[in-house]
Amino acid sequence: MESGEGGGSGPRRPQCRLSPQCSVAEPPRCLLGPPRNNGPGRRRLRARATSCPGTVRGRAPRIAFSSARACALRLRRLGAGLLPPRRDFLEEFPETDEPVWILGKQHHLKADKSKLLLDISARLWFTYRRKFSPIGGTGPSSDAGWGCMLRCGQMMLAQALICRHLGREKMCWSPPQSSSAAYGSMHSHRSALGRNKNTAGFCSGWKPLLLIIPLRLGINHINPIYIEAFKECFKMPQSLGALGGKPNNAYYFIGFLGNELIYLDPHTTQIFVDSEENGMVDDQSFHCQQAPHRMKIMNLDPSVALGFFCKEEKDFDNWCSLVQKEILKQQSLRMFELVQKHPPHWPPFIPPTKPEVTTTGAELIESTDKLFELEEEFEILSV
Secondary structure: OOOOOOOOOOOOOOOOOOOOOOOOOOHHHHHOOOOOOOOOOOOOOOOOOOOOOOOOOOOOOOOOHHHHHHHHHHHHHHHOOOOOOOOOOOOOOOOOOOEEEEOOEEEEOOOOHHHHHHHHHHOOOOOEEEOOOOHHHOOOOEOOOOOHHHHHHHHHHHHHHHHHHOOOOOOOOOOOOOHHHHHHHHHHHHHHHHHHOOOOOOOOOOOOEEEEEEEEOEOOOEOHHHHHHHHHHHHOOOEEEEEEEEOOEEEEEEEEEOOEEEEEOOOOEEEOOOOOOOOOOOOHHHOOOOOOEEEEHHHOOOEEEEEEEEOOHHHHHHHHHHHHHHHHOOOOOOOOOOOOOOOOOOOOOOOOOOOOOOOOOHHHOOOHHHHHOOOOOOOOOOO
């Protein structure tokens, strides 16, 4: 028996964070493997003789089977949404006095970490799905590998609908401890939709506006001159975030901390969720309970799309004022222009009277191999 395992005087072996009976040194490396694709937050129990410090060549790790099983069971329950999220959810955030901005709302890590956690987990999270009805009847039954931008667009649209029917501050989701709690949370949301259905709180000539501004903030990489203006967009109360990411990987950006963007990642494949007979939907898989993803702004692909929602005309007027004050007047190179009327040298704007899409899109998906080809790069030619 080595010191530390019995009544010896050697150093005490650290215990597993998930089970006090587990005596594995460095439990994260012994217990946590790479995430699986069948659900958020799930981990595989993995015993690696090469990486686990509690092993000898050719022997299994020194871990009691019952303890390992308990740890794995807790991890599965956590991934399935049956356990509340751990309070160290935000350990990956640095200790800083800088504010965190999430869709127009400011948070402070040192003062209200729990509020920041609730705000992020309340956002609707749409991911790859499988086993849904084939698109067009004969098309694919899963969008894994090609539907990430569609899912990101759905997340932005869903946030706009939340602001339209529920309000930015009224959307609060907490992980249910049972399926009945999940149905109850959806019932409260549907009730709010019913109450606001016939509300006449708008001007007679104004309809709620979903504004999406596609931009190219550089050639091959984002131009640093746009960074501050880009971050200012997340501070606006009308913000719906931004669509963007990296080549072949689309993300939904909901905020920032310093020079890092916070985003929801749709690249997790989950089983299709259908509505029940009473019209309710179990919404556990539509809220991300993992630690939020972050990436440096300079790693962002320059092709992005900003989203804003203006419920009333005064919201749009306020947005125009903020754009003039925070983005246009202080920038020598502007991300976009804001004009009072249609410029005469622009082509006439004719709004569509009906959707022009006549295809389901299924026939366009011939091979997933073509979906991973890099786009053609732009080049500046000297004239």
